[in-house]
Every structure is written in C-alpha cells, then in structure tokens.
Amino acid sequence: xxxxxxxxxPADRHRAVAERFAEHVAAVPDWDxxxxxxxxxxxxxVDHLIGWSREFLRAGGVALPVDQPRRDDPGAxxxxxxxDVQALLEGPxxxxxxxxxxxxTHQLAEAIDRFYTxxxxxHTWDLAMSTGRDPLLDPQFAATLVDGMSAMExxxxxxxxYGPAVAVPADADPVTRMACFIGRDxxxxx
Numbered sequence: 443x444x445x446x447x448x449x450x451x452p453a454d455r456h457r458a459v460a461e462r463f464a465e466h467v468a469a470v471p472d473w474d475x476x477x478x479x480x481x482x483x484x485x486x487x488v489d490h491l492i493g494w495s496r497e498f499l500r501a502g503g504v505a506l507p508v509d510q511p512r513r514d515d516p517g518a519x520x521x522x523x524x525x526d527v528q529a530l531l532e533g534p535x536x537x538x539x540x541x542x543x544x545x546x547t548h549q550l551a552e553a554i555d556r557f558y559t560x561x562x563x564x565h566t567w568d569l570a571m572s573t574g575r576d577p578l579l580d581p582q583f584a585a586t587l588v589d590g591m592s593a594m595e596x597x598x599x600x601x602x603x604y605g606p607a608v609a610v611p612a613d614a615d616p617v618t619r620m621a622c623f624i625g626r627d628x629x630x631x632x
Contacts, residue, residue: 447563447583452555453531459563460524462578463491466569467520473513477572478621478630480605484572487565488516492523495558502542504530504550527554560587567621574632577617585616588623 447455473485482490489512496506506526512519530536536551545557563583570577591598598604605625611618618628 447580448586452551452559453528453536455555456531456559456562457528459559459566460528463562463566463569464517464520464524466566466573466575466577467517469573469575470516470569471573473516475572475632477568478626479568482568484569485513485516487569487572488512488520491562491565492519494561495523495527498542498545498557499530499554502540502545502550502553504535504540506530527558530554563587564620564624567617567626571626571630572632579617579620581616584620588616588620591623 447458450458467488470484474483477484477487492509492512496509499506510519510522531551531554538550539547540550540553541547542553545553548556563579566579567577608622608625608627610622621628
C-alpha cells in the first residue's frame with residue numbers, strides 16, 4: 443500500500459510516486475503497447491517523463507547528469523533518472539531558488555514537487571492501464587490534484603498539455619475523476 447502522499451515531504455513523495463511508477467515499468471511486457479494517451483505507446487510514457495523533466499529543470503538552470511539511452515532499456519533509464527531527481531530533492535540544492543521562464547520562482551524541491559511529481563503520478567495511470575494493471579494510486583492525492591487543477595482548468599487546457607475532460611461517472615472514485623479530468627477514458631482497455 444502506498445503511503446498517504448499528501449502527508450509526505452517533497453523528497454519522500456517523489457520517492458513513493460517514482461517507486462510505484464517503477465513497479466509498472468517493470469511489468470511492461472511490450473514497450474510498443476498502446477496507452478490511453480492517443481498516439482503514445484508504453485515507451486512514450488517513460489520517454490516523456492524523463493525528457494520533459496530534464497527540459498523543465500534545464501530551463502531553470504539545473505542540469506542532471508547525462509541520461510542513458512531510453513529506448514534500449516526503459517527500466518534502467520527510469521531507474522537512473524529517478525536517482526538523479528531524488529539526489530536533487532535530498533541534496534543541499536533542494537532549498538535553492540529555481541526560476542523557470544514559465545513556472546516562476548520556487549525552491550527547487552517545491553518546483554519538482556509541484557510540476558514533476560504529479561506528472562509521474564498521473565502517467566502512472568496511463569502505464570498501468572497499458573498493461574492491464576490496477577494503478578494502485580493514492581485516492582487522496584488524486585483528489586488533491588483534481589481540486590488544484592480544477593482551479594486553473596482554462597490555463598491547463600489552453601496549454602495543449604491536457605485534452606478535453608471526459609465525462610465523470612456519478613460514482614467515480616478520486617483516481618477515476620483524475621483520469622477523466624486529464625482527458626482519459628476510464629473505460630479504455632489495451
């Protein structure tokens with residue numbers, strides 16, 4: 443059982459979310475398998491999280507060590523990347539000022555916690571669904587994310603990063619509501 447993510451600090455929250463994602467990475471039998479993200483295969487989910495986060499950090503002046511080829515061994519690439527991000531969160535630079543041209547100025551740990559860790563959490567749903575597995579996501583954290591994203595829905599949708607929301611079933615749990623908010627069909631199956 444995943445710890446209650448809302449109760450953790452940024453370093454522990456990232457560790458827990460990244461480890462859950464790694465469990466799903468380890469279970470992928472076919473990296474070319476479709477995902478709930480239109481046009482993406484399982485490999486694209488891992489590639490996106492590694493590539494996007496490195497670009498995000500670089501734009502704020504933080505360079506991670508050179509990442510290894512992702513397509514050759516997505517699991518090893520994910521593991522290496524997580525070590526790099528975790529080192530930032532646990533190191534002295536975690537409290538350093540981080541200024542991103544679009545996301546503003548935050549402490550580095552706060553920026554990772556606000557922008558990257560939730561992305562890993564949300565894409566865990568995609569990768570799990572791609573392999574027909576239960577994502578086993580923290581419902582309280584999912585609800586917190588939806589509440590926060592709902593407050594700025596127009597900005598998120600206009601960014602091009604989120605598709606149209608999917609109608610939420612009346613009896614939807616928080617994880618399903620999150621998936622619907624980010625444009626995923628909860629009925630999608632591989």
